[in-house]
Amino acid sequence: MPRSGEEARRRLQQATLELFLERGYDATTTAEIAARAGVTERTFFRHFLDKREALFDGEEAFRDALSNAVLEAPADLDPMGALLFAFGSVEKTLADNRSFSEPRAVVIARTPALQERVLTKTAGLIAALSGALRRRGVEGQVANLAAQVGMATFSYAASRWAEEPALALGAHLARAFEELQSLSSSTSRPGADR
Amino acid sequence: MPRSGEEARRRLQQATLELFLERGYDATTTAEIAARAGVTERTFFRHFLDKREALFDGEEAFRDALSNAVLEAPADLDPMGALLFAFGSVEKTLADNRSFSEPRAVVIARTPALQERVLTKTAGLIAALSGALRRRGVEGQVANLAAQVGMATFSYAASRWAEEPALALGAHLARAFEELQSLSSSTSRPGADR
DNA sequence: TCCGTTATGTCAGTTACTGACGTATAAGCG
DNA sequence: CGCTTATACGTCAGTAACTGACATAACGGA
Numbered sequence: 001m002p003r004s005g006e007e008a009r010r011r012l013q014q015a016t017l018e019l020f021l022e023r024g025y026d027a028t029t030t031a032e033i034a035a036r037a038g039v040t041e042r043t044f045f046r047h048f049l050d051k052r053e054a055l056f057d058g059e060e061a062f063r064d065a066l067s068n069a070v071l072e073a074p075a076d077l078d079p080m081g082a083l084l085f086a087f088g089s090v091e092k093t094l095a096d097n098r099s100f101s102e103p104r105a106v107v108i109a110r111t112p113a114l115q116e117r118v119l120t121k122t123a124g125l126i127a128a129l130s131g132a133l134r135r136r137g138v139e140g141q142v143a144n145l146a147a148q149v150g151m152a153t154f155s156y157a158a159s160r161w162a163e164e165p166a167l168a169l170g171a172h173l174a175r176a177f178e179e180l181q182s183l184s185s186s187t188s189r190p191g192a193d194r
Numbered sequence: 195m196p197r198s199g200e201e202a203r204r205r206l207q208q209a210t211l212e213l214f215l216e217r218g219y220d221a222t223t224t225a226e227i228a229a230r231a232g233v234t235e236r237t238f239f240r241h242f243l244d245k246r247e248a249l250f251d252g253e254e255a256f257r258d259a260l261s262n263a264v265l266e267a268p269a270d271l272d273p274m275g276a277l278l279f280a281f282g283s284v285e286k287t288l289a290d291n292r293s294f295s296e297p298r299a300v301v302i303a304r305t306p307a308l309q310e311r312v313l314t315k316t317a318g319l320i321a322a323l324s325g326a327l328r329r330r331g332v333e334g335q336v337a338n339l340a341a342q343v344g345m346a347t348f349s350y351a352a353s354r355w356a357e358e359p360a361l362a363l364g365a366h367l368a369r370a371f372e373e374l375q376s377l378s379s380s381t382s383r384p385g386a387d388r
Numbered sequence: 389t390c391c392g393t394t395a396t397g398t399c400a401g402t403t404a405c406t407g408a409c410g411t412a413t414a415a416g417c418g
Numbered sequence: 419c420g421c422t423t424a425t426a427c428g429t430c431a432g433t434a435a436c437t438g439a440c441a442t443a444a445c446g447g448a
Contacts, residue, residue, distance in 0.1 A: 005394075005395055008395080008396085029434065030434080031434085039396075041435095041436095042396075042397070042399095042436095042437095043397080045437080050435075051436090078377065078378065080377050081378070116311070116313070117310070119310070119313035119317055120309070123309075141354070144350070145350040145373070145374070146377050148342075148346035148349075149374065152339055152342035152343050152346065156335060156338070156339040159335060160335070176339070177378060179336065180339070180378065181375075181378060183272065183273050183336070183343065184272065184274035184275070184371060198426090199426060199427095202426080202427085223402090223403065234429080235405095236405095236406095236428070236429080236430095237428080240426075245405090
């Protein structure tokens with residue numbers, strides 16, 4: 001009795017999160033997830049590429065929102081400025097999604113296999129940001145470097161935000177970018193060309 | 195007829211690289227790898243945690259070399275300076291290892307599953323660098339940010355080095371660090387705190 | 389009501405990976 | 419040289435992630 005398609009997908013995602021929380025990632029089988037969602041194991045793999053992917057559904061939407069924000073940033077901003085603008089614009093989206101992303105973070109923290117997947121998702125985000133910067137006229141490899149540095153800075157700011165939610169994400173971002181500059185304030189070339 | 199232990203490990207690593215090159219990652223089974231190395235499939239998994247890990251043997255040595263170099267950097271260097279010093283000190287190691295790392299890069303470029311593993315290896319390197327910086331007195335989260343940015347800059351410099359091997363890695367690194375600063379030369383706070 | 393599309397169920401099969409147990413080899417010690 | 423012990427390895431059985439092929443049931447539109 002096939003329902004709507006999207007409904008099964010949501011049930012599968014929910015069941016995945018629940019079971020990973022209850023028994024842990026390794027101790028839950030895809031068959032159990034499917035059973036709780038009321039479908040077959042085969043259906044699970046029709047919706048998700050593998051066991052891990054069910055936890056990261058909806059990432060493409062976030063990725064697109066971010067890269068669109070980079071494109072819509074004021075034209076006079078330098079690469080880092082455009083990234084800061086983009087990260088600041090998704091604050092509401094992040095806050096709204098907390099009820100799902102928070103328990104998910106708990107599971108991920110316990111599971112190396114899921115941490116590995118987080119890294120590839122992050123790499124996908126970086127690639128999207130890099131592409132957006134390129135469309136703003138930034139050279140390819142420089143765009144990639146900027147996107148990586150920007151993402152690292154964002155992660156730093158987000159973790160500070162979690163510690164101190166009273167202060168807005170935008171403010172944490174601004175602080176982080178300032179700290180970033182102070183990291184290499186007086187770096188010349190030490191043992192560079194011996 | 196058990197030989198030396200380390201010998202089997204090296205044969206397995208070599209067989210893995212060869213087969214991944216010949217047939218691709220997905221089309222080669224761990225049983226085939228073991229057969230070419232002259233051992234059993236079970237032995238493969240005694241030496242390596244999974245099918246992917248055989249390609250990344252010896253990474254811990256490189257990781258330790260890097261973090262040791264950070265600790266041995268001149269004490270008056272700021273975080274980024276210490277990282278630049280460390281990266282510059284492994285140039286010879288990288289050059290010597292090329293005959294293995296180059297074909298490996300070819301395989302990785304074709305294989306998403308291996309790219310994912312590269313990301314976790316890189317994350318391990320970043321964690322080690324971050325730890326070394328912390329032992330130099332840098333605060334935890336700041337050390338992590340610096341390590342991430344430093345690693346991104348190193349990747350950038352290494353890719354430039356591959357394009358232009360005539361120039362030393364150290365010189366590429368110095369250039370990269372300069373470009374890094376120009377990325378956010380005049381970044382104030384655009385839509386930060388609304 | 390008929391028909392094509394889509395989501396699902398069923399089944400068989402491959403393969404990565406693990407645990408338990410036995411065995412052979414190399415190393416140390418009498 | 420014989421004995422013991424630890425270490426690498428082989429063998430076997432088993433689990434579970436994932437895939438392809440095929441059948442079927444719901445759903446939307448003509």
